[in-house]
Amino acid sequence: MAFYMFDVDGVLTDENARPDHDAVKMIEKLAEDGHVISFVTGRSRGWLGDNLFPLFRSDLDWSSLYCVSEHGAIKGRGTDISSWNLDDHYVVSDHVKEKLYNVSQKDEYNGLIQWDQTKESMGTVEAIHGDPGDKDHLNKTRQALRDYADDVESIATNSGNKTVVSTYGVDVIHPDLSKKIGAKWILEEISKPEEVFVFGDSGGDMVMAVTARDHGLSNITFHWVGEGDEPHEENITTVSSSNPYSEGTKDLLKKHIGS
Template sequence: MAFYMFDVDGVLTDENARPDHDAVKLVEDVAKDGHILSFITGRSREWLSENLFPLFNKELDWSSLYCVAEHGAIKGRGTDISTWKLDDNFVVADDVKASLYDVSKQPEFNDLIEWDHTKESMGTVEAVHGEPGDREHLQNTRKALKEYASNIEAISEESGNKTVVSTYGVDVIHPDLSKKIGAEWIIQEISDEEINEVFVFGDSSGDMIMAVTAREKKLQDITFHWVGEGSAPEEDRIKSVSSSASFSSGTKELLEKHTRS
């Protein structure tokens, strides 16, 4: 039996953060083969419920799907997000969120970034996505995200939090929060299963922590599938495989090799 850990943003979505129906279908094929599936993402549970889960085949049993939202602050199984648990220890204070929100509303960020009101534990802004193929707008949003991250660094540090910049957004989160927490929780939950292989899909260097955590927990035969831009991160005793395309196109390219009859 294989164990799969998927990031969501940039892995199951395209460059405009739209979930890719064909990529989801390949994930379904993995599920049908009886492997253990998990999502470990910075996205909120509300976003997953409204944008990703509606693409799932309702005839399949998703009760065993492991889900970690907001980098590990929220954990649960299945697609009923009301059953997932928020760890209050990882919630950023409301006054800090308010200060971050005020920065996001500065005029230079108009039509480029927006506040994510669905996040429960962190303060997040997301890129305002343009039309598919609008490379100029895409570059402008990426620049705005970097500028926003620079502008709020003092707020983040002085409140004892940390700033995480991703493909589509900027999160201010508890300093101890990372996808390592989510990976550790899932691996503990499946400790009685016989895992022969581990496959991790990610598009940022921070996603490698999922594979590293599997290595630390003594799982074997670990492969990190890189669908990000640039060179894949490298780690001892973890095989890295890169796609020729980025985002969900890269995921489909690599995942088709897992589901091909």
């Protein structure tokens, strides 16, 4: 039995944040083969329920699926998002969220980023995606996200929070919140696996593999589908695809499903 931890954004989605149906089908095959599947993402549970889970086969039993959203503030099992638990300790105050929202409404961000109303614990903006293949718009949204992160840094710092820039968005979150929290919760719930496979597209995703190592597990592989240099950690094997986003994930998953 192997254990899989998947980031979602940039791993199971394309460059315009659209979930990849073929990548989902490959994960379904892993589940059919008896492996433990988990998602550890910064996305909200509402986004997962609206965009990812509808792609799942209804004839499969997903009750053992481990899900962590909003970097670890929300945890649960299965695809019934109403049964997942929000940890109030990690919720950013409404007062801070209002300040962050007001910054997101600046004219310079019009058409490039928007406030994410689905987030429960954090203040988030996400990119407004253009047409597939529109690299000019993609580059503009990425710059807007970086500019917004700079704009809100003082709000985050002065309120005791931190800013996290991801593939498609910027989150202002509790200073102690990271995917380590979600990975630790899952590892404490499952039986000791023979192998651990982590899929990520940012350096911050490596923390899931490191958490597995610190949990006493071995035979850990981090699968990198991000842009730029792949991250490395002691006693963790890193493999990468030449393709980013879900195309890279599918490349790397082929050997896992025997095709």
